[in-house]
Amino acid sequence: MGAGGRGDGLARVLFVERDPHLRALEAHFFGEAGYAVEFAADGQAALERARASLPDVVITEILVAKLDGLALCRQLKADEKTRGIAVVVFSILASSARANEAGADAFLMKPLAEQRLLGTVRKLLEKRPAAKIPEQSL
C-alpha cells in the first residue's frame, strides 16, 4: 500500500527532529516549496503519527528519543500499512550503511542545505505514482 495525500492534495512530510532551529527552517523551506509539514520530537511519537496519517515522506534524525530513527525506519518498513512511506534518514551521524540496512530510501548528512533535501524528497516522490509533487518544488 502506498502512502497517500490528504484531500487537499499536498504531499505531506513528517519530520522527526528535536532541534528547534532545524524545525523552524524545515517548516519554512518545505512550506514555501508547497508541502504540508508536520513534526514529531521523538521516534515513538513519529511512529504513531505515521501510522495514523500516512505521510508521503518521513525525514528522521537517528538520534531521537524513545525510538531512534533507524528503529523507526525498520518498523515503518516492516508494517504493510506504512511500508510505502519514503524514509529519509537525515542525521548528524555518518551512518549511511546502517540507514541502508534499516531500509531507508535515502540518507543525507546534516547540516541542512534546503535544495539538497528538497531535491532528495522530490526524487523519492517521483517514484511514487500516487504522490502529488508540489509545483513549487519543481
Add this chain to the structure above:
Amino acid sequence: MSIVEVPNEPDTLTRITTGNAQLDAILGGGFPANSINILMGEPGSGKTILAEHLIFANARIAGRPIVYLTTLSEPLEKIVRYLQSFDFFDEDRLATGAIIYESLGADLEANGIAALVPRLEEIIKTRSPRIVVIDSFKAIHDVSPSLPDMRRMLYQLSGLLTAYETTAFLIGEYSDDQVSVFPEFAVADGMVELARKKLGTRDERYLRVLKLRGSNYQEGLHAFRITTDGLDVFPRLTSPVLPLSYPFNEARLSTGIAGLDKMLDGGLWAGGAILLEGESGAGKTTLALQFILEGLQRGEPGLYVNFQENPIQLARTIQSLGIDLEDAKRKGLHFLYASPVELQIDSILVTLFRTIEEQKVKRVAVDAIGDLVGAATDLTRLYNYLYALVQHFVVRRIASVMTLETGPGRGPMIGPVSVQSDVIVRLQLERHGNTTRRTLQVVKARGTNHDLDVKDLRITSSGIEVT
C-alpha cells in the same frame, strides 16, 4: 531496496579558502566548511581585510550568496567605500547579489541582542547564505545587558548556525584577556588573531591560529603584510620532516675556486652549507658570487640574496669579475635584494623559498646573515629560522654559502651559525706596515680531510684565486 545516498554537492566545500594560498596552508587547507570562526585583533590589524578577501574569493555569481552583516561600529557605507581600493574587489559580485551587505545596526540599537537571532534566521530563510560574516561581533556586547544574556543569545545563535549549512565569521577587536571571558569563544570552532608589533620606525604584523577544530594547522606567529591584494602572508619557517633515509651523494661540487676546492678535498657536498666569515673587504661577497656563477656554468640555477649592495652596485661587482650579467641571468641567476631598512625576516625567507621552488635553484648565497640580526625582533626566532633554512637546503640538496661579517661590534652570531655549517671558511686581511694581504683558511669541514693551512687569496679580474 538500494538506498539513495546523496553526495555532497560541489557547492558544499570541505574547506573555505581565504583567498590566500599561504594562509590556506597555515589553516590546513582553509577554514572548515560549516564552522563558526572568530577573527580577532585590534583596530587596523587587518581582520576586516582578511574577511573581505575571503568573501570575494568564495563568491559565485550563480551560487548561494555570501552575506556580510555590519553591526554597531563602522557604517556599512564606509566599509564598502574603502573595499573598492583592493584588487580583489569585483563590483559584479555585489551587483549580481553574490555578495550581500546588510546592516544590523538599527535592529540592534532598537531591540538589543534579542534582535540578532531572529534577524539571522530570517536571512537564512530568505537568502540561503553559504557564508555569513558579522562585523563587529564584539560591538554587540555594548547592547547586551549582561554576559549571561550574551551567553544565552550565543547558545541560540550557535544552534542556528550549526543547524544550517553555512560558515560563519565573527569579527571583533578582542584582546587576549577576553578570550576566557566572552562566551563567543566557547562556541567558536576556529580563532585567528591578527596583531602588530612596533619595531623601531615600522610595524611588523603577525597572525596566529589559536584554535581550529578538526584541522592540522600551523602553530606560531606568521608574518604578513597588507597590500592592495589583501594579506600577503609569510608562513613561519619550520624544520622539514626529514625522510628516514635520503641518498648520501658522494659527489662534491666545485666552489668555483680551484684552490679552495683543493683545500676541501674536491669541493662541497651537495646540500652542504659554507659559512664565510671575515671582516669587511676580505672578499666574502666576491667568493659567494663566484660560488653561484660556478653553478651556472654547470647548469645549476642560483639565487643570490643580499641586504647590502643594491642591484646596481651588485651588477658592477659581477661585471668586475668579467661576467656578462644578462648572460648570467639567462643561465639561471636570480637575485633577492631587501633593503636593510625594511627587512622583515619572514617575508624574505618565504620569498626565498618561493624563488627556490619556482626556479629550481640548486645554489644559494645569503650575503650577509649578520644583517638579519639587526632586523630580528627575536634572536631565538632568527636562529631557529636559520637552522630550519639549512635543513631545508640539506633535504633539497641545495648547496649554500652564507657570509658573516666579523670584527668589532658585529654581534654574537658566530656560535649558533657555525654549528649548523658544514664548512667554515675564514677570510682575513693581514696588515704589515703599508701592505695588506688577504688570506683564506678552512677552519672546519665536516667529514672532509681538509687543508688547515692559511692560504693567500687574490681578487683578480677573473675572480678569486687561492694559492
